[in-house]
Amino acid sequence: MMDFSLSTEQLDLRAGLTTLFADHSTPARVRAAEPLGFDPALWAVLGEFGFPHLASSRDGTPAGLAELVIAAQAAGACLASAPLVETLVATRLLDRLGSTGPGTAGLVTFSPRPAVAGVARTVPWAAVAEHVIAWDEGRIVMSGPGHDVDRPEQTLAGLALGHVDLTGAAVLASGPQATALFAEALTDWRILTAAGLAGIGAAGLRLGVQYARTRHQFGQPIGAFQALAHQLADAATLVDGAELLVLEAAWAGDTGSPRRHGLAAMAATFAGRAARQATDRSLHAHGGYGYTLEYNIQLYFRRAKALGLLHGDGAAVDVVVELALSDTDEGRR
Template structure:
């Protein structure tokens, strides 16, 4: 049996990051960062905390996915308006390539292969200094000042964009590069899944608390089985997703031959769990859940967006993530 209990160091990491995000990633700060979705002040604070160095080697030992999962889950729970997951994945890949020389650059990761020399729907591309991508059998890094196309308004709050990789620096090619990028893509799936678990957990908590305090017919609405069972089913899904994420992280850290498959499973299942949890929670709020004043819609939108970024047709994904190419549009 695999022991997923946290060590004292991991508990300290979770507590420290959770406290930091509670102060610097409040719902008010998340709203203020939209529509682009990036909070430079939060990113500076996270840099002081030790990002992205958390993903680098320490004393020659690569950082474990287990620790990074803790960070990603905390970031998801707080809807952090900063590229924690993508920066951790990019740093980890650069470290494997022996090119961990990003310095103070904000580096993001394109989870899907480029098409026609363009990395499409890349999270945080609109604010990144460099983008690490897979393009025609090569791992490449876009240079400073890369050409990026972004929608003016998005549903995601992830500063997405399409990046032209013309003139990008080739970091590696060949079969070994393909294997390394596959590992990085699996890292992204596992850590994004962890973020989705955090989103689902907090989103569900919002629904449960609302169901406890909202009264109809002389009792809390959570007392009605039709609602209580939906929230309970969603909680079961989120708990299952968390266990699958932990198993995928363990597989990645131990070099299990199942690591790539478990990473894909974790991402797919966590996306489903987070969408259902936030959907049920939003409906528990009734009509209020659809208003911008209530926090649940922030979690609902982020869960939907993260579940789309890892796959699907590029054009369809962009349509789903982008609200409208107008300044008047509002997510």
């Protein structure tokens, strides 16, 4: 039986990050960062803390996903308006490339979707990044600081999304090497995005539970009514399951298990659905207040929905998981 208990160092890291985000990613700061979704002051604080270099190799030892999952979950719980996940993924990818990757300065983001006709579409944080790493026709490429970005004026939940023209982008890798490296980077992105979604789901659910305890109707807290209590309990079970699946996927990634790609796809899908259901149930627990901008639960609901759409929804995701399961079964044989 695998033990996913956090070490003393990991517990300290989680406590430090929880305090950092609680101080610098308050609901008021999250609201102020919309509609673009980027908080430069928060990003500066994260830089002082050591991000995104936390993902770089130290003394020849690659950074582990377990610690990065803790960071992504803490960021998700406070709806951090900064490109934490994508820059960590990009840093790990450049680290794997070693000397083959050109030097970069400034914010580098990662596109989880392949480019179409030379354009990386719906790239998170592209609107504020100097460089975008993407998959384009069998190559890993990186755009320069002067890339052309087409971004909407407002999106569902910030994330500084944009379409990036990859004309003139530098080629970092091609052929089989590029395929393998991008697969690893996409697995990292799915695991860390799943961790962020688990954090969103857990924090959003807490808002619903707190409201259900304090809001009274017919002389008792509304949380005493089974129709609401059972919905919140079911959502809590899903969020707990998502957290465990994320930890297993991170363990698989750190140990090089052949199951890592499949577990990453499953974790991202399951955590996305868990976060959406948890924030949906929490929003409905607030009644009509949940739909107003004054209550914080709508921030969590929108972020969970936006990240779920970024990863993919519905039948397309089911196909990804089916393929991942078949790969997992093949790896066991």
